[in-house]
Each structure stands twice: as structure tokens, then as C-alpha cells.
Amino acid sequence: MSSPSADRSAQVVAVVGATGRQGSAVVRHLLREGWAVRALTRNPASETARSLQAGGASLVTVDAEDVGTLLTAFDGAYGVFNVQNPMTVGIDGELRQGANVATAAARCGVQHVVYGAAGIGPGRTGVGSWDSKNTVAEHFRRQGVPLTVLRPMAFMELMTDRAYYPAVSVWHVMPRLMGGDRPVGWLCTDDLGAVAARVFAAPRRWVDTDLTLVADVRTIDECRALWAELHGRARRSFPMPVWLFERFVGTDLTTMWRWLRTAQFEMSTATTREILPEARTVREWLAALDGDARAEDIRG
Numbered sequence: 001m002s003s004p005s006a007d008r009s010a011q012v013v014a015v016v017g018a019t020g021r022q023g024s025a026v027v028r029h030l031l032r033e034g035w036a037v038r039a040l041t042r043n044p045a046s047e048t049a050r051s052l053q054a055g056g057a058s059l060v061t062v063d064a065e066d067v068g069t070l071l072t073a074f075d076g077a078y079g080v081f082n083v084q085n086p087m088t089v090g091i092d093g094e095l096r097q098g099a100n101v102a103t104a105a106a107r108c109g110v111q112h113v114v115y116g117a118a119g120i121g122p123g124r125t126g127v128g129s130w131d132s133k134n135t136v137a138e139h140f141r142r143q144g145v146p147l148t149v150l151r152p153m154a155f156m157e158l159m160t161d162r163a164y165y166p167a168v169s170v171w172h173v174m175p176r177l178m179g180g181d182r183p184v185g186w187l188c189t190d191d192l193g194a195v196a197a198r199v200f201a202a203p204r205r206w207v208d209t210d211l212t213l214v215a216d217v218r219t220i221d222e223c224r225a226l227w228a229e230l231h232g233r234a235r236r237s238f239p240m241p242v243w244l245f246e247r248f249v250g251t252d253l254t255t256m257w258r259w260l261r262t263a264q265f266e267m268s269t270a271t272t273r274e275i276l277p278e279a280r281t282v283r284e285w286l287a288a289l290d291g292d293a294r295a296e297d298i299r300g
């Protein structure tokens, strides 16, 4: 494996999922660090894709279900950031698309893949969207692709992003199933992007590692108290019954939260602080929220 050259503008990182939460943060930070970035999307006309292009990324149209499109997108690339979202494509889709990315990265001779995964480590837990990440990581390893696995546990955006239905999920069903006094490892998605860029910049240190990414450890009860302290009122929650939540969202998250109720595992901030000493704590992230993110309605 060669190191990225000092002239990064000549070296390409292709970002799968570039219009998503993780991918867009990775694109932003790679561009800031001087890399040439290919932002992969099914829809280059979307507003998010256009804003990535305006920021300096080149857009490449792909469908990760189609290896041929990935081969074109990875051609000549030094690195690939990979992510799939099983909440939108299903776990089967995640496994298929992850395998396709691994195949294309291997065929194109990609020198470093950074994988935005999840879960507590390589062992199986019975949580579908964690075990699937380990299967995808195995695809990369089996094909001999130099790999770094990033494992954020909970994104701070769970507390506000309306797509996550926070009033129902993180502020109600999650503490109900896992316990509001259980520790949660938090990282904001922007810091995930910053970590990924630093990992790409230091392959000798980070290839072949599996990194738990936690910037702060806080219980949901502590997050609730911080919210009230910083914003002057309690965060509202919406008491949806678990069975109704499962009807809308499926059972993956409820299985995960039940698992977290009793599980014992390492949740250290050390690796994150080594890579990104300035990674935001929950207090810092909540304090910086703008009015829109703080706004409450039935969705969040």
C-alpha cells in the first residue's frame, strides 16, 4: 500500500452514499483536506448532489445494485468511502450493495476503503444491521482490499433529525427498551466525516483496523437534562407503543435497544480523541444547535 501523495488534488476518493448524512460529511472534509472527490449518487440532479458539486466534488451516477456503474466510478481512484443504509434499502440490499462495492474496489485496485459501519465490533450480536456490517467487511477482506472499519454507535443527530422521528424513537422507545440510565456512545455525523478524512490521510496507521467511534458517553437521561439546561425547557417525547413503532420501523432497532439494556462492552472515547481531539461532546453539539434543529413538532 502506498501513502497518499502530498498533492492530494491528484488523488481521487470516491464516496458511496455521498448525498447521505455520513457521505456528505465525508465529502466536505475530504474536499477541505485537498482530495479530488467523486460523489456517487443515483440522482445527480438532486439538490444535495448539486450542492456537493458546487463545493468542488464531481458527481458520478451509480446504482450500487449494478457493479458495472461502480467499476466506472472507482476507475483510477485511490480510495473509497463506503456506506449503505439498511433502513432504506433493507438488510438484503445492504449485503448485496456492500458486496458489489467490495468487488468493484478489488477489481479497480483501490488502495484504501474506509467503511462507515456500525456495531460494537467483529463478533455477531443477533442485531441484524450490526451483523450485516461484519458480513460486508468480510467481503472486503476476502477480496484483499485494504480496509478500515469505522463504528459509530449513535449519531447525535438521532436527537433532532426529523427523519429519525426523535420524539418517538430516541426520546421514548429507545430509553423505554434499553433504559434511560444506560450509557450511549455519541458522535455527530460531521465528526464522522472529519475522522474519515484523517484516516484516509494516514493509511499506514489505520489500514487493517476496526475503530469504535465515540466522542462522548452519555445516558439518554443525561442528554434530556442537558437539553433542558441548554435550551430552557424539557425535550418533548411522544409515547408511541412499541408494537406500533415496530409496525412502522421494523424490529431491527427495537432488537438493538433491547440488546443494549444488558450488554457489557467497551465504550471508550480514546480512539476518536486520538484521531480527532476536537470531536464534539453532546454538550457542545447541543449548545450549537440552531433554532430549526431545536424546533419540536410531532415528528421531532
Ligand SMILES: NC(=O)c1ccc[n+]([C@@H]2O[C@H](COP(=O)([O-])OP(=O)(O)OC[C@H]3O[C@@H](n4cnc5c(N)ncnc54)[C@H](OP(=O)(O)O)[C@@H]3O)[C@@H](O)[C@H]2O)c1
Binding pocket: 016, 017, 018, 019, 020, 021, 022, 023, 040, 041, 042, 043, 046, 062, 063, 064, 065, 083, 084, 085, 086, 088, 089, 097, 116, 117, 118, 119, 129, 151, 152, 153, 154, 155, 156, 158
Ligand atoms: N443513525 C445512527 O445513529 C447510526 C449510528 C451508527 C451507524 N449507523 C449506520 O449508518 C448507515 C446509514 O448512513 P447514513 O445515515 O449516512 O445513510 P443515508 O443518509 O440514508 O445515506 C445513504 C445514501 O445511500 C445512497 N444510496 C441508496 N441506495 C443506493 C444505491 N442503490 N446505489 C447507490 N447509492 C445508494 C443514497 O444516495 P442517493 O439517493 O443520492 O443515491 C443515500 O444518500 C447505516 O448503515 C446505519 O446502520 C447509523
